[in-house]
Amino acid sequence: MQYFGLRPLLLGVLMTAVSSLAIAAPMTALVGGNLVDVEDGKVIKNSVILIEGERIAQIGTVRDLEIPQDVTVIDVTNKWLTPGLVNMHVHFTLKLPGAEAAQLQYETAGGMTLRGAVNARKSLLSGTTTVRTPGEDNHVALALDKAIKKGDFLGPRIFSAGTAITPTGGHSGEPVLSGVDGPVEVTKAVRREILAGASWIKLMITRGLADPHGAINSSDMTFEEMRAAVDIAHRHGVKVTAHSSSAVATEEALRAGVDSFEHGYFFDREIFTKMKKANAWYIPTIVVSQKGALEFFKKIGSPDWYLKRAESVGKDHWKALQTAIKMNVNIAMGSDQFPFEPNEGTVASIRETELYVEAGMTPLNALRAATLQPARLLEADKDVGSLKVGKYADILVLDQNPVSNIRALRTLGMVIKGGQTVRNDWAKSPVQ
Numbered sequence: 286m287q288y289f290g291l292r293p294l295l296l297g298v299l300m301t302a303v304s305s306l307a308i309a310a311p312m313t314a315l316v317g318g319n320l321v322d323v324e325d326g327k328v329i330k331n332s333v334i335l336i337e338g339e340r341i342a343q344i345g346t347v348r349d350l351e352i353p354q355d356v357t358v359i360d361v362t363n364k365w366l367t368p369g370l371v372n373m374h375v376h377f378t379l380k381l382p383g384a385e386a387a388q389l390q391y392e393t394a395g396g397m398t399l400r401g402a403v404n405a406r407k408s409l410l411s412g413t414t415t416v417r418t419p420g421e422d423n424h425v426a427l428a429l430d431k432a433i434k435k436g437d438f439l440g441p442r443i444f445s446a447g448t449a450i451t452p453t454g455g456h457s458g459e460p461v462l463s464g465v466d467g468p469v470e471v472t473k474a475v476r477r478e479i480l481a482g483a484s485w486i487k488l489m490i491t492r493g494l495a496d497p498h499g500a501i502n503s504s505d506m507t508f509e510e511m512r513a514a515v516d517i518a519h520r521h522g523v524k525v526t527a528h529s530s531s532a533v534a535t536e537e538a539l540r541a542g543v544d545s546f547e548h549g550y551f552f553d554r555e556i557f558t559k560m561k562k563a564n565a566w567y568i569p570t571i572v573v574s575q576k577g578a579l580e581f582f583k584k585i586g587s588p589d590w591y592l593k594r595a596e597s598v599g600k601d602h603w604k605a606l607q608t609a610i611k612m613n614v615n616i617a618m619g620s621d622q623f624p625f626e627p628n629e630g631t632v633a634s635i636r637e638t639e640l641y642v643e644a645g646m647t648p649l650n651a652l653r654a655a656t657l658q659p660a661r662l663l664e665a666d667k668d669v670g671s672l673k674v675g676k677y678a679d680i681l682v683l684d685q686n687p688v689s690n691i692r693a694l695r696t697l698g699m700v701i702k703g704g705q706t707v708r709n710d711w712a713k714s715p716v717q
């Protein structure tokens with residue numbers, strides 16, 4: 286009798302032990318800030334965010350949420366709290382035509398990996414807490430993802446398309462002398478990327494700004510090639526995104542089932558209508574063709590033909606973005622430049638978001654396009670994209686209100702990823 290009587294007691298002791306283990310994760314409270322809820326557009330004033338380990342455990346206000354003892358308190362009184370930025374178009378090892386790329390001509394895979402690691406760290410510190418990498422040589426982003434998850438390096442959360450799939454002569458940083466041609470080769474390439482760990486597939490369906498030859502405004506991959514890629518990818522629950530400059534190529538890609546489109550320099554009302562119907566997404570990367578980018582291209586010593594091409598494409602690109610915003614196309618922020626790259630007085634991912642407002646979005650919708658919307662496209666919105674209980678504590682702390690003026694993103698002073706303060710400009714002795 287006694288034995289059986291003890292069992293529930295023993296179980297109770299065990300359960301207490303287990304639950305006390307569960308709350309043993311370090312706890313932090315962010316106290317007094319104005320929390321921007323990008324989901325419903327409301328602001329929680331005088332908020333408390335209780336972080337347990339990597340995730341948000343509770344959200345309340347100073348008045349109604351009791352802060353437990355033994356909690357590290359970070360005073361953010363009167364500051365503004367937003368989710369970390371989610372940038373859908375980042376190449377950690379980007380090389381563009383010019384003097385800088387020439388210096389990297391003999392870069393080894395090892396050198397490239399180290400350069401990628403440095404850029405991943407800088408990306409996080411500039412406020413981008415999650416990225417998607419649509420094409421990185423040597424699978425650098427997949428390796429970085431593992432190292433960052435282990436805690437060996439500081440960097441954003443990474444979703445990666447592995448290496449981009451390009452037809453012979455197609456778009457890439459370097460001339461593609463032998464690319465992937467025909468449905469059989471495309472099928473093989475997609476399977477290899479998925480084997481390597483890619484959670485996205487990137488297709489170069491048209492040429493781009495950096496290509497000196499070939500038509501930028503036509504389709505470079507055939508329908509059969511695109512269809513083969515989508516077929517294999519979707520079998521594995523992997524989405525497909527396409528580098529696309531042209532409406533013609535995009536129309537074919539939509540019929541093939543491609544999920545999202547990058548750049549869209551020459552997209553018009555007609556193609557956006559088709560994209561909406563297919564629930565396809567648009568990643569504008571508008572910074573690559575506007576004023577800030579031209580300054581950047583001059584700085585890195587890009588050739589004249591490239592500067593001219595970027596400038597002329599810029600006008601069409603801007604019109605495309607305005608049209609997409611007016612039509613309520615699903616837009617997810619992507620910069621193509623390094624997220625931390627200086628651009629018109631701020632960094633590229635912030636400038637990209639500001640440009641959405643200048644092209645017609647409300648500041649709240651621009652903030653959503655840079656947080657919640659990309660999280661949805663990544664199907665990672667249970668983990669990132671907004672400040673909600675259960676999600677990762679990926680938080681930006683700003684001095685000013687981004688909902689009334691998106692340029693408040695420039696007042697970023699603190700970056701928290703997974704509950705860890707990785708940057709604090711206001712601390713007496715900075716964390717970094």
Ligand SMILES: [Zn+2]
Nearest residue numbers: 374376419621
């Ligand atoms: Zn790109």
